Amino acid sequence: MSFRLILLRHGESIWNQENLFTGWTDVDLSERGKEEALRAGERLKEAGFRFDEAYTSVLKRSIRTLWSVLDRLDQMWIPTVCAWQLNERHYGALQGLDKGQTAHKYGEDQVLLWRRSYDVRPPLLSPNDPRHPRHDPRYASVASKDLPAAESLKDTLARVIPYWEGELAPRILAGKQLIVVAHGNSLRALVKYLDGLSDEEIVRLNIPTGMPLIYELDSDLRAVSHRYLASDDEVARASASVAAQGRAR
Numbered sequence: 001m002s003f004r005l006i007l008l009r010h011g012e013s014i015w016n017q018e019n020l021f022t023g024w025t026d027v028d029l030s031e032r033g034k035e036e037a038l039r040a041g042e043r044l045k046e047a048g049f050r051f052d053e054a055y056t057s058v059l060k061r062s063i064r065t066l067w068s069v070l071d072r073l074d075q076m077w078i079p080t081v082c083a084w085q086l087n088e089r090h091y092g093a094l095q096g097l098d099k100g101q102t103a104h105k106y107g108e109d110q111v112l113l114w115r116r117s118y119d120v121r122p123p124l125l126s127p128n129d130p131r132h133p134r135h136d137p138r139y140a141s142v143a144s145k146d147l148p149a150a151e152s153l154k155d156t157l158a159r160v161i162p163y164w165e166g167e168l169a170p171r172i173l174a175g176k177q178l179i180v181v182a183h184g185n186s187l188r189a190l191v192k193y194l195d196g197l198s199d200e201e202i203v204r205l206n207i208p209t210g211m212p213l214i215y216e217l218d219s220d221l222r223a224v225s226h227r228y229l230a231s232d233d234e235v236a237r238a239s240a241s242v243a244a245q246g247r248a249r
């Protein structure tokens, strides 16, 4: 028995465009990001995909991307779940800072550790900071011990994988075709798990915005293969540009 799962990182956001650490900040898509989201829907349509259910985070850059995809597929009616567990990795006190200037100040190696290492946590947000998620009504039903003030990728994985095991995997095993629209790092956490990537391998993985990623899974839902619905060139260029966001400026 084999299964298929579609993953999609949201289109470019306004803060991606401005090269700012974003995390749980709820910024919208840029004009280019809106086009990328529609293009992702077109690519899925051209390839003949249909979905039974859709999952996304509680952040509008992903939600709006999902809306555009479902609009293009004329499937806006399917059940859709917004789950905080699929949110971007929380970037703590780095949120709102310019990535290039941060690299200039602390060094590119430190920024690479913050952005791509498995277990280095960025500086924490103070609980009194108005940006802390405990002040945001959308997280009112989340236990305070589960609300992060900053996350490493390991911390992100510790909330994404229980959600995968508890909610997504059972639906896939029940025969549902799912699309999961999420974020660069929440998807890196899921991909690390599905592909069995080591803590070192995950450092080099950069997921481009707006390019559908198709996973073929075996009966244990381990990845057999994956491919982007985009040319190798497009994927390589877009992934390199994500990696380059951490260069000193």
Ligand SMILES: O=C(O)[C@@H](CO)OP(=O)(O)O
Pocket (backbone or CB within 6 Å): 016, 020, 021, 022, 023, 024, 088, 091, 099, 115, 184, 185, 242, 245
């Ligand atoms: O700022 C962020 O939240 C993420 C994704 O946009 O960036 P990075 O690629 O640096 O992890």
